[in-house]
Amino acid sequence: MSLFFIVALPFFGALLPGLMNSAGRAACAGVTFTVSLAAFIGLLTNLPSVLAGDVVTARIDWLPLLGLNFTLMLDGLGFFFALLILGIGLLIIAYARHYLSRDDNMGEFFTYLLLFQGAMVGIVLSDNILLLLVFWELTSLSSFLLIGYWKHLPEGRQGARMALAVTGMGGLAMIGGMLILGQIVGSYDLSVILQNRDLIQADPLYVPALILILLGCFTKSAQFPFHFWLPHAMAAPTPVSAYLHSATMVKAGIFLMARMWPVLSGTPEWFVIVTSAGLITMVLGAVIALFKHDLKALLAFSTVSHLGLITMLLGTGTAFGAMAAVFHILNHATFKAALFMSAGIIDHEAHTRDIRRLGGLRKLMPVTFVIATLAALSMAGIPLLNGFLSKEMVLEEATRTVLFNAPWLVPALATFGSLFSAAYCFRLIGHVFLGPVRDDYPAKPHDPGSGLWLPPAILVVLVVMIGVAPFLAEPFVKLVTASVLGDAADVPKAYFKIWHGLVPALYLSIIAVVGGLLVLGVFKPLLRLWEATPRPEAKAIFEAIVAGTVRTAQNLILPLHNGAFSRYAAIGSVAIIAAGFHAWTTGTVGAPTREMQAAGPVPIAGWLMLVAATGGLVFLHRNRFLSLILIGIVGLMVSVGFVFFSAPDLAMTQFTVEVVTIILLLLALNFLPNKTPVESTVLRRVRDTGVAVAGGLATFALAYHYLLRDAVSTPISEFHLANSYKGGGGTNVVNVILVDFRGFDTYGEIIVLGIAALLIYALTETLLSGPVRAQLLNRKPDQPRAGNMHPMMMVVMTRVIMPVVLLVGFYIFLRGHNEPGGGFIAGLIVSIGVVMQYMASGFGWASARLRYPYHGVIGAGVLIAGLTGIGSWFVGKPFLTSDFTYVRIPPFQEFELATAALFDLGVFLAVVGAVMLSLESFSRLAQRPKASESDYPMDIDPSRDDPPADDAAPESEGV
Amino acid sequence: MELLVASAIGIMTAGGLYLVLRLRTFPVILGISLLTYAVNVFLFASGRLTIGAAPVLRDNLTVYADPLPQALVLTAIVISFGMTAVVVMIGLGAFLGSNDDHVDDQPEGHEDRAEDKP
Known part of the structure; x- marks a missing residue:
């Protein structure tokens, strides 16, 4: 299927759920599912070409002069992300069908979801960076709608606003970065940009472009210090969280870093910024996640932590790091989506997500228990599950990475982060499912219908499958890695194996898992310590910043914009006159090239009438009927002037318009007072006269100047005169x-x-x-x-x-x-x-x-x-x-x-x-x-x- | 002749600006109309002044007035009618709604709004 259809299908499909709303919930979800499935199958039809290493493209030139073309490209990396977006999207749609209650407007939900899906697919398939930016902003907007879907919840609205503000600002920064990049290369086509690594990295604007683009990526992918929006976006319905925060929205930043990897990475700036941001995010997210009591908040911070991990891997700039990143993106998408959906099931059945009120669900919800436990163990990095494999690669890459001349720094922090990661996974299993069955749940929990548990179960099957037989995923991951690397490096030879022998990474892994268990053992004292430590509250800081900005804007704007039109008009006029004066004094004035034409008595008489009417209008404007007559005279003299200066069409138009204008003003005057009272002070009138005279002198000088000089170049009117009859027949x-x-x-x-x-x-x-x-x-x-x-x-x-x-x-x-x-x-x-x-x-x-x-x-x-x-x-x-x-x-x-x-x-x-x-x-x-x-x-x-x-x-x- | 046209443009601009700076809607609308004349003539004059050479093709003529500014000004005149009509309507609506035809926000109106807030 053409790439255009794959991108367009979700957008056009977004019209359908709203229409199907009255046909029932099943029809509504069904049509959404069908649309996504069609796009998914369309994507799969391109699989053979991608596997053969080809890049599928589709192109429509829109504004070629500006470099703005609708060009799409599908390579391994794009295919990988599109597969995640559409594949997990399908599971999410099935899940959401059963998750949403009857009070929720399902058509609205699926419309937003499809818009979001289309925008995401657009990002990963764009070949033109300007087009990519358009889709990028579309994801910010549609995710805003999705996060704020429950409009009645203040947290939902605030979370949506925060997400929009942060990712939108990042998007703006990225536009700047991308434009710089396009200027450096001279093309906005990704395929061209990706070929120009040396040119870009040698350019003095490389660092500004890099920082701006990374701002966009970091805000989108919730990297430190922009990580705070993601947990607040958890107020969204769980299917949204599962979709946005496992496979799509937050991966967009990661995707872009991977996409730009061949041209941007490998420099010290890239390494320091990306690796350290990733490391900080990873450790911070893992530590905070452990102490969160809300299941979704825990998962949100763990997402932050894992995104930090992937960012760090991309930051190292090595081919192995990139491969590990790709593999971890895949694994994280599978287990995290499954975990979010499980959290949603628990919330749905037990009516609470607070870990302190849960426990012992093992016996009550055995199916959910199995799904969530397998996914959580995979996240903790337990062998025979896919999380173990990529975590192993992460730690191996960490041991080779030297940041700030301290060889121990990266491995130590990575292990520390993994330790906490393991700890919160164990906490999730231990405090939610294990332990004694309680009798004070808000609702009696039991396993839901298959509609809810089947989608996460499918993902967990993948988790186990990749974990047991990593060689199944290896060719695909290597294919994707090859397209990430481009020409910059070769795909590493390393094999995906469960047992690598007694390598340092294995020891680090063991330390992390055992340490995680130990940390959970001393969880209660740790929690007391955590709660006693003062921590900055991100939301309060964010709101203080927003309030401060609003206050500054108000202080600036309200005094200027006080509702006095005449003041704006005066300021505007003076500013225009001043700008014109500046241009006049700094420019050069040539000698007159035209002769002044002699004026006979009739033109002078006309001029006198015009001037007299204008003057009368100004002095007698308080009498409104009289002024109407006077302005009629002015208009009439202007049309006579048009006749005189060879413009019969203009004269006829001016004359007829004059008639209807006067009728119109008369009609209005029917309701308005007949007199204008004297209100303004003498001083004010003097000021206004000053502005008016200055403006009059300025236009006079300008008009007089150009009337006596010929046009600098031949006017295009010559063309019109020459072709009017030949080409236009008139x-x-x-x-x-x-x-x-x-x-x-x-x-x-x-x-x-x-x-x-x-x-x-x-x-x-x-x-x-x-x-x-x-x-x-x-x-x-x-x-x-x-x-x-x-x-x-x-x-x-x-x-x-x-x-x-x-x-x-x-x-x-x-x-x-x-x-x-x-x-x-x-x-x-x-x-x-x-x-x-x-x-x-x-x-x-x-x-x-x-x-x-x-x-x-x-x-x-x-x-x-x-x-x-x-x-x-x-x-x-x-x-x-x-x-x-x-x-x-x-x-x-x-x-x-x-x-x-x-x-x-x-x-x-x-x-x-x-x-x-x-x-x-x-x-x-x-x-x-x-x-x-x-x-x-x-x-x-x-x-x-x-x-x-x-x-x-x-x-x-x-x- | 050039002096006459240029000074007419200047005088109409000055008159228009002065009226635009008045405090009631009606003079402001008249001022905008006057400014429109000035701007239209200004644009028209950018084709330079030609007498007795309308841009209608004739077999034995070679000199014509510049037709492009004329075409542009022609639509400008019609559009300015539409704009004047909208402005008049807004001014009229404001006057009928509040019995006040000031163009500036009035201070007491501002306080009223402040009192509405809880």
């Missing part, structure tokens, strides 16, 4: 640019316009459904109402003129490709025609005759434009490629048919819909339900005998 270059050359921009723009209109509609709906509605209904108009609501002359005029307006709109639309006009302008013209009906005949009259809702018109416009663009796919061209032809239907003239016209139709519809929806929404605010509309098409008809009742008039308002 002579109006502006319109051809809009619908053809830059059609994609226009497409985006009409969508934005549509969204703006919908936003206005939504805001109106919200206002009208809230308390504002009552206020609006009781509002007393602050202006005297007109006696004649719908003046007859105006009504007649607008209705007569309507077809003419539509005709003009149609004409402007059609000629747009070759003459000034087009969809935007036509849309605005038609909108004005429709608005006139609203204004003259009233909102109720117009909307009663409205056949299509404006939302639909917007949607139709965007759809038509989009489908026109998609149409070019069918002839194998990119999105929005346009075509045109000339048609002649006798007896008419020859005329042009262009697909761009269809696109322009979409623009037209979107503009009409958006403008109308906005204006209609405003008008709806003035609507009153009790204002009954007349049955007659007009209010006044001289030929009619029954004049409408006068008293109805003041209650309704025309809009």
